[in-house]
Amino acid sequence: MAYPHSTYTTARALTYSYIHIPPRIPNTQYILFLHGFPSTSHDWRHQISFFAAKGYGILAPDLLGFGETSKPSELEMYRGEGMARDIVEIMVFEGVGVVVGVAHDWGSFLLSRLANYHPERFSAYAFIDHGYIAPGKGLNTALIQHVNSSVQAKLGFSIFGYFLFFDEEDAPKLLNEHSESVQSLYFTTDDEINKKYKGAPGGLRTWLTEGKTDDLPAYLTSEDRKHYQHAFSVENGGYGPASNWYRASLRNINEEDEKKIPTPAHTLSHPTLLIASTGYFITVTINFPEQMRPLVPDLKVENVNGGHWLQLEKADEVNKILGDFIEEKRQV
Numbered sequence: 079m080a081y082p083h084s085t086y087t088t089a090r091a092l093t094y095s096y097i098h099i100p101p102r103i104p105n106t107q108y109i110l111f112l113h114g115f116p117s118t119s120h121d122w123r124h125q126i127s128f129f130a131a132k133g134y135g136i137l138a139p140d141l142l143g144f145g146e147t148s149k150p151s152e153l154e155m156y157r158g159e160g161m162a163r164d165i166v167e168i169m170v171f172e173g174v175g176v177v178v179g180v181a182h183d184w185g186s187f188l189l190s191r192l193a194n195y196h197p198e199r200f201s202a203y204a205f206i207d208h209g210y211i212a213p214g215k216g217l218n219t220a221l222i223q224h225v226n227s228s229v230q231a232k233l234g235f236s237i238f239g240y241f242l243f244f245d246e247e248d249a250p251k252l253l254n255e256h257s258e259s260v261q262s263l264y265f266t267t268d269d270e271i272n273k274k275y276k277g278a279p280g281g282l283r284t285w286l287t288e289g290k291t292d293d294l295p296a297y298l299t300s301e302d303r304k305h306y307q308h309a310f311s312v313e314n315g316g317y318g319p320a321s322n323w324y325r326a327s328l329r330n331i332n333e334e335d336e337k338k339i340p341t342p343a344h345t346l347s348h349p350t351l352l353i354a355s356t357g358y359f360i361t362v363t364i365n366f367p368e369q370m371r372p373l374v375p376d377l378k379v380e381n382v383n384g385g386h387w388l389q390l391e392k393a394d395e396v397n398k399i400l401g402d403f404i405e406e407k408r409q410v
Contacts, residue, residue, distance in 0.1 A: 081126060083119075083146060086171050088164045090155070095119075095146035096139035098172055099130050107201070107404060108135035108174050110165070114183020114208070115320055116264055118145035118309050120302070121182065124393035125400065132401070137174055139165065141188065142319075145309055149319035156326040158191035159335045166196050175199075178404055182206040182389060184323045187216070194343050204351040204400055207358060207386050209366030212344050212373050213336035217241060219328045226279065229363060237360045239279035245328045250318030252286045254310075260317065261306055262291040265298065267385050269359050277359070297390050349376045351403045353396060358386040378403065 087093045097119055101108065109129055111122040119138040126136050140147040142161055150156075165188070169177070179200050181189035186208040193203060194213055203210070217225075217238065226236040243249055253260055263275055263285055271292055275281035284290075294303065310317055326332065352370060355361055367379045380399045384392045 083140075084172075085146075086168050088167045090160060090164065092142065092148040092150065092155070092164060094139050094142075094148070094164060094168055096168060097122075097126060097136060099126070099136040101135035102133035106133055106135060108137060108177040109404070110169075110174075110177040110179045111136070111138040112165075112179065112181040112185030112188050113138075113141060113144070114181075114185050115144075115323060116260060116306070116310060116317065117183070118305070120145075120305050120309070121387075121389060122180075125180070125389060125397060128393075128397040129401070134404075135174065137169065137172065137177065139168065141185065143315075143322055144320050149315040151319065151322075153322055153326055153329065153331060156322045156331070157335060158187065158332045159195060161188055162191045162195050165192060166199060169199065176201050178202045178204065180204045180206070180400065181208070183208050183386070187211050187323075187327075193346055193348075194339050197343070197347050200348050202349045202351070202404065203346060204353065204403060205366075206353045206396065207355040207361050207388055209352055209364075209370045210346060210350065210374055213339045214333070216327050216330065216332060216336075218330040219245065222328070233363065235273045235359075236277045236279060237363050238277070240276040240282040241324060241328065242279060243282040244321045244324035246283075250316060250321055252283070253317035253321065254312050256286040256289055257307065257310055257317075259286050259289055259291055260310070261303070262294055265294055265387065266292040267295055267357075268292060269357075272359055295385075295387075295391065297387075297393075344373055346374045346376075349403075350374045350378070351399070352377065352379045353388060353399055354379055354381050355385055355388055356381050356383050361386065 081097045083095045084098050113121045118140045122138050143149050179189045186205050190211045222238045222241050230236050275285040382388050382392050389396050
């Protein structure tokens, strides 16, 4: 089911497109959904229909650079502090008070900063196959190279080679010219393809320049494929603006902002759920539960047998886990 989108222009003169469904009963819990790359709010369609049917309020924006939201080219516009402020402005405009934040992929970075800057806006957090990222722990170029070298030496493969591609000058052009290749690589379930063309430095460039593709998973319908093709078409801005999330991280543009976040705010003060994939080589290698526990005292981990896109691939299982978690925390 397609849901109508609302729009709001923030104090930074950025227009966000988002799905807003008020709760059926006043004062019922709102859920904020934050998507990743290469995606839009469409990624949450199974969760939106499930939770809206139960009467929950829904707020699901196309994040900056994606979908029908503004697509600035200036890298500074993609600072975490500014994007977190944008989301809070939308919440205030729509009269949304406290929410449960649910995030996947790059949405997890934004939920992390929302938790640091605006914890009073949340009652709980849920991260899907990507964990909480503490201030000062972003994946800048030096850290990426260190992690790749360490994992290569220990396990015989790299995991973040594809990150480095996004900071190359012709990256947006290659992504736009090979959109089908982009989608098939990001959604592939083949571990060997992932290791060779995402994990290994230079792999993503090879995948694109050779026009390689892999079969898309069955959970993506023809309508889903049309949606992604439109969302990242050159006419709609292409991949360049969304790629700024990678470039901002690689160039460490949040460093000064994050130094100002008080140390106590690095620790998450609300109940937190991590739904972890057992089948995606990058997140399994990172081991997010181990990374999160020192700064997330109230952490619940649920492992799901699937790949990176659990909210799509294992929608029913993810919905049940999320639903049980939200209900449990409402009764505390």
